[in-house]
Amino acid sequence: MNNINNDHILVTGSSGFIGSSIVRSLVESGRLVRPTSRRSIDKLTNEFGLPVTRFDVIKDIESKNEVFYGVKTLIHCATPNDIQSREADGGMPLAVFGTFRLIEEAIRYGIKRIIFLSTLQVYGTELTGVVNELSPINCESTYGLNHYLGEEICRLAAKLHGIDIVVLRPSNVYGVPCVSTVSRSTLVPMCFISEALNKGSLTIRSSGLQRRNFVSLYEVSQFTERILDQFPKGFNVINVVSAWHPTILDIARLVYKIWNNNKDKPIELKILSNMPNYSNEFIVSSNSFKPIFQKIKSVNHMEKVIFNLINKY
Template structure:
C-alpha cells in the first residue's frame, strides 16, 4: 500500500484480506495496491480447493472492492504462470491460451478476470503480472513459497542428496525475487494500465541441469536422485518477456548462476551462525 501523504516505510499492518471493511480502513489515503496475498501451494490447493478459492478469489474480490471504496488509483495484481497450464508451444507469450492444471492456477485465473472486470466496470487502473519461477535468499525451505531452488540449495549446503521429482527433463524459467520486484515497481510507476505481463528471464532451464548447477557449488560431491513426479506438474515452461521489454523496458539484472551462488553462500552463513550458537 502506498500512502498519498506519508511514507509507509517500516509500517506493517496485519489484516485478513477477506475482511473488506478492515481493508477499506487500511487503504484510506493509498494511491496504489500491490496485491500479493495468496494461498500459493499447488499441493494444498488440490487437497483443500475451497480454502484456495476463498483466499485467492474471494480475497482478491474483497481487496478490489476495498480499493474502489478507498479511491485507490492503481491496482497491481500478482498472478502466476500456472494459469497457462501445459504450454502448446514455448516460449509462452501473454496471448497463449490459458488452461490451468491445478486448483491454484484456476483460482489465479479467476482472480485475474475479476481484476479486469473491476477495471472495465469501475475505471480502476490495473496491471496483472504473471511471475514464472522466482526465488529468493530470504525464502525458508519449508515454506510453501519456496520452490525447487531453495530445496536444492538446502540439500547442497547440508551435503544431502538432491531429489528430483520425475525425470528432471521438465523445464522452468527462473527469476530472482529482486528482478520480480523491479518489474512490479516499474509497472507501478508507469502509465501502463489494462495490460498483463509475463515476469521471467526468457531462459528455459531443465530441473536436471539446475540440480547439476547447484551440486557444483558444494565442496563435497552431492548425489542427485530421482523420486516420484508431482501431481499437476507442468512439463515445459518458459516465458516470452518481449511485451515487458517493449512497454516497461524490463531486463533482468541477476543471472541464474549469480543467484544460485548468493543463495548457497547465504545458506552456509546461516548454518555457521546456527552452529556457533549451539556451541
C-alpha cells in the same frame, strides 16, 4: 520517473515470499509503503523497520478500513500459494472472495491503481512453444486456476469502475527470503538445499528434464517498480520472466556443484527415473518488458542465491 512519494502503496501479503521482497524494494527506493499481513506483525515490523498492519483480506475488510486511507496504489500479493492451493477448498475463498472484497473496498476508498500478483502457470504446468501474453489460458492446477479467477475479478473491476489494473504473471520465482516469516522449502532450488541439509543427498524422482523459466525476487521487484513509475491505463497483463529456460536437472546440478565446492561433507545426486525422456521446449516472453537479466546473468544470479541459501540454512 514520476514522483509518487506523496501517496502510500498498500501491499497485502507482506509476510510472503514475493510480498516481502516487494515491500523491501519499495522501502529501499524511498516510497511510502503500508505493508499488511495476517500474522507475525511484530516480527515483520522489526525486520522491515516500519509499521506492519494486521489485516486479513477475508475477515478484516469491514473492520479495518483505515488501511485504505491515503493509499493511491494497491499491490495485492495475499493470494493462495502452491501449498494453500492443495487444501480441501483449493484456497478458492481467498483467491475469489478475498480478492473481490478487497478490490471493491479499495475502489470505494478512491484507489484507482492496482497491481495483482498472478502466476505464469495460468498458461499451463508443462509449457511448450512460444508463450506470451496473447497465449491461450490453460489452467492445469488449482494454483493456476486460483490466480486466473483473481485475474478475471480484476478485469471486471477495471471495466466496471474505469480504474487501472496490472496483472503480473511471474514464472518460477527464486531467491533468498528477506524476512524470517518466509518458509518455502517446496520451491526450487530451496527444496534441493533442504534435502541436502536433512538427508545428505539430493534426489530427483523423475529424469529432471522438465524445463522451467526462473525469475528472481530481484527481477519481480524491479518489474513492479517499473510499473509504478509508468502505470499503464486500463487493464493490462504482463509476464514477468527471464531469458533463461533451464531444466530441473540443471538447477539440481548447480546445487550439487556449489554444495560440494563449499561444504566439508559432500552430497550425491540421485536420479531415480528416465521419465520424461525429453524436455518440454518453450520460450516465454513479454510484449511489454524485456527481461532484466539475460541468460548468463540469470545463471550467475542463481549461483549466488544457491550459495547464500546453503550458507544461510
